[in-house]
Amino acid sequence: MSSWYGRPAPPATIHGTVARVARRCPGRTALISGRHHISYARLMDRSGRVAHHLRNRGVRPGDVVPVTARRSADLAVVLLGVLRAGAAYAVLDVRWPAGRLHGLVTAMRAPVVLADGPGSAALDEAGCDHLAFADLEHTGGPAGSLPDVTPDACATVFWTSGSTGRAKAVLSPHRATTRLFTPEPFIRFGPAPVMVNAAAVAWDAFTLELWGMLLLGGTALVHEDDLLTPPALRGYIKDHGATHLFLTPALFDVLAGGDLDCLAGLRALLLGGDRPPPENCRRLLDTHPDIELYNGYGPVESCVFATTRRITIEDTGGPGGVPAGEPVPGTEIHIVRDGVTVAPGETGEVAIGGTGVALGYLDDAAATEAAFTGIVAGARTVPVYLTGDRGHLDPSGALHFAGRADAQLKIAGHRIEPAEVEAAARAAGAGRCVVSAIPDRSGTPRIILFAERSTDAPNNAEQTARTVNDAEQTARTVNDAEQTARTVNDAAQIAGAVNDAEFRARLAAVLPAYMMPSHIHFVDTIPLLDNTKVDRRALAARFGYPH
Known part of the structure; x- marks a missing residue:
């Protein structure tokens, strides 16, 4: 059985879409970090200088630029600059061990490596040459016009655990991110959304929080501390009008167990990364019925979410838990066994197709060939990513997650x-x-x-x-x-x-x-x-x- 979104989004690049937003509303606030507010016009100006600097340093389309940094407005500026230079970025966490950082940087064969202050200290310990953020906006002049890249070009490299014990680099194209937000986003964000940017920088949830806002003309509210606490969240909602928040179910459990009211005032809470807890979902819906609660499912190979579901009270009482939901824009969900779709209602492996699927793994042809393949869906042969997850589709086309095939x-x-x-x-x-x-x-x-x-x-x-x-x-x-x-x-x-x-x-x-x-x-x-x-x-x- 298969399920797909009715109107797929036209392909677009991340930086091209942000530029269109900036032309439409240049004075609108794009980023808030502490007391600093950065408008869309200022974001484009600063990221343009970064892009030209990188071009002068030899960065070209097809390159991957490692960026070791903590969450900040400067990080957003730099990442947009990398994309405008035609390259892809890979954000590395400053807290990772020096040996891991050195190995990942080496594997990407980057023409330049970038870092903020804490990232510079981490890369010094790892023995990696790099440029500091502070130097990137100082350039001797434009290096000509910036290059055009297609929506199929790689935008982001996500490093993920590999079954062999060696990390794998997922090559995610521009279209995988933009499909979620343009022209019709996967959920109703409403006017002038403000989303808390608190996810780990190397994770694809960071993409949701940052690019989701900048592609929609919203505001990314950068949380610079390691952990998002209830007092901080209350301040973001009261002082900055935060409307949207992403949490893993594990962190949601902690908040729900002690201070559920810290979420009051949000328009929507999105859960992802694991199965949502039915009991605490029910508590939130009962206590704050005005907050829209969503479940999202998707491996990093499909970038952020492949399916989403607005959770209802009825969803929290089902025997199989909260459904994983319906496909997001530009996405197809197939349930397969031995390369062929199964009958409706049968459980099989979840296969994801559409514009959100990654290009493959960096320098790992064998793993790419095994995971990114074709399946038979009716009369079609469809290119998909085989997730290793198990599930079934109900008559409405909603996915119900049944665990990992390799977790059995x-x-x-x-x-x-x-x-x-x-x-x-x-x-x-x-x-x-x-x-x-x-x-x-x-x-x-x-x-x-x-x-x-x-x-x-x-x-x-x-x-x-x-x-x-x-x-x-x-x-x-x-x-x-x-x-x-x-x-x-x-x-x-x-x-x-x-x-x-x-x-x-x-x-x-x-x-x-x-x-x-x-x-x-x-x-x-x-x-x-x-x-x-x-x-x-x-x-x-x-x-x-x-x-």
Whole structure:
């Protein structure tokens, strides 16, 4: 079965679209960072100087320019300058280890490497030559006209984990980003949108927050600190009129558990990167019915989102969780098995087609050929990206996510979906939980369950509120895996009214024996990575498991 968006967006470049917005409303605020406001006219002027400087430095279409920096208005100026010079950019996180930075910069064979202040320090440690942002707007004069590139040209390189243990560079074209916002955006942003720019710089959610606003004539509100806290969010809504926010479900859980009212005043909240929590989605819809709540699904190979869904109360009560949604503009969703689309309602691998699909992986022809291929959909052969995700399409064309094909566990000959065990654990009285398959000493994989206390457990609300409202504590929660994985060995303490024996009994009442976890570990808080996804390595390491 297949599903696609009715009216695909015409292809366009990112910088060409921003230039059209700037001509239409030059005085409108494009970027806010602290007390600094940058208009569209000023953004174009400064990014033009950066582009000419890069051209003088030998940057040409087809080049990839690594940029190591933190979130800032200057970063937005530089990235637009790189695109206007005809090149693609790859944003690298200043917090990454020096060895990783050196390896990625070397792999891109860049004519020039750019960095802000913290990025310069990181690249010095990594032994990489680079230019500072401060020098980029000083140029001896234009290097002629700036080049034209097509919407098919690479705009952004996203580095992602590879199954071989070596990072892969996803080559994302201009059209993959612009399809989401022009001429008709994937959701209703409304007039003069203002979106908080708080995502990790190397992640495609950063594309949503920055380019989404600049392509629509909105304002990107740059959050320069590492972590977005409730007090900061309240200030953005009150002082700057923030209308839109993106969160991972894990971070949304933290906010919903302690300070849901910090979201009051938003037009829309977008969730993505993992399955949204039905219980907290319901709480938000009940408490703030004027906030539009969306679920978004899409691997980085399709740039930001392939499907979206405005979440309703009814969606939060379904047995399969919140639907992943309908295709965004310029996108086709196919459910396939062995290269052929399956019958309606059947579960198979999710394949994504359309203008959002990446060009492939940098210098990895084998991985590109395996993932970017063709499938048979009716009488057509369609080029797609094979996601490795499983799902099905309902009669309306909405995608329902069914987990990762490679995340399935095989225990004693049985295929097990971790999400099913996690759902049973939540129903049995746990809060957020994570299932991993970890081998024992003999190499046999075992089901290990890591779980938080239930939101209904005694003292949990007070504890969560303290965690969320104290910015220093929250930063430790997100960034310090060792701290966040503190364990209380008495399961009865952690699970509140549900003791260890009762919890296991509840699981056994709904799970067959082969799906029962071999070990259950309760933790105060599930640790999160810098991009606020679950840190599975930290969980495993805390209890001495191999990772």
